[in-house]
Amino acid sequence: MHKLYFIVLFLFAFGNCSVFSQKKTEEVLIAKDTLKSKDIDPLTPAKAAFYSAILPGLGQAYNKKYWKIPIVYGAIGVSLYYYIDSSQKYHQYRDAYKRRLEGYTDDEFSYYNDEQLISAQKFYQRNKDFSALFVVGFYVLNIVDANVDAALIQFNVNENLSVKPDVYINDVTYRANFGLTFNYNF
Template sequence: MNKIISIALFLIILSNTSALAQKTAKTEEAVAKDTLKSIDIDPLTPAKAAFYSAVLPGLGQAYNKKYWKIPLVYGAIGTSLYFYLDSNKKYHQFRDAYKRRLEGYTDDEFSFLDDSRLIAGQKFYQRNRDFSTLFIVGFYVLNIIDANVDAALMQFNVDDRLSIKPTLYRNDINLKTNVGLSLNYNF
């Protein structure tokens, strides 16, 4: 009798585990169909974009497919480079004129200026040249940082399942319209 009870109990447990396994397989299949395929995230993408921008300014923006930023990069660096070259040229003109004055010549293009004005002009254009150098380096570094950050932010998941929507609803007590903000995330 004990043997029959133990065999019956064994068969009942065996039948329940197979049914449980079938339910688990169906549940996993339903979850797999419901979930979205994740976008492959490449952790080296920001480093590649930064490297490309370091090699050639604007190339990282092209790698990120943000083509509208390329003229901004070249405009910023090109304008700073123009002011550097212009200030450097004028600095050398003032310096050469002052050197000629020290040698005793007065036939330079700045004959209407005295020596103190030539020194002031040198300092002014030297300072502008140095600031232009800082701007060139700054815009170059900003170009690299922009490509890196933009590539990193492109990998964030922003889809319709994660949304913030403003909603209007009526208050049942005084029948006035209220404004609310709902944050919804669907699993």
């Protein structure tokens, strides 16, 4: 009898025996998301704008829109070319007019009178001003494009989000019903 008490006491003390204890096993099922969503970084548009402000086209490279870089440099470069060209021609006509006022007539524009020289100066001054405005405008447009593109890149546009017209048959009257279906697939 002592042996029986000793065995029962031993089994209760250690409790790992399956005869006297039941082990509860709970399975917890965790549903994994099948869609991989990108984390949204709210500073991405600001970074892209900052990079474009430092070096035009760098924000477009940050957004991985490499095809826009030649457009940015082409627009700014052409405007800058016309600014420099108009500035040089303005200075040529201005210097010729100044020499005329001093009494010299041996300038390269000897076939122009004074009023034509003044008119040419005004023309090239206006072109120079417009070209400078275009350089600044394309520079700012480059920054805005990088910022907006970085903001729009974060929107979720995939086939799981859809709005499409739908035609379904009514079960009672067997008539066609028309409507819009808003779907979000998991």
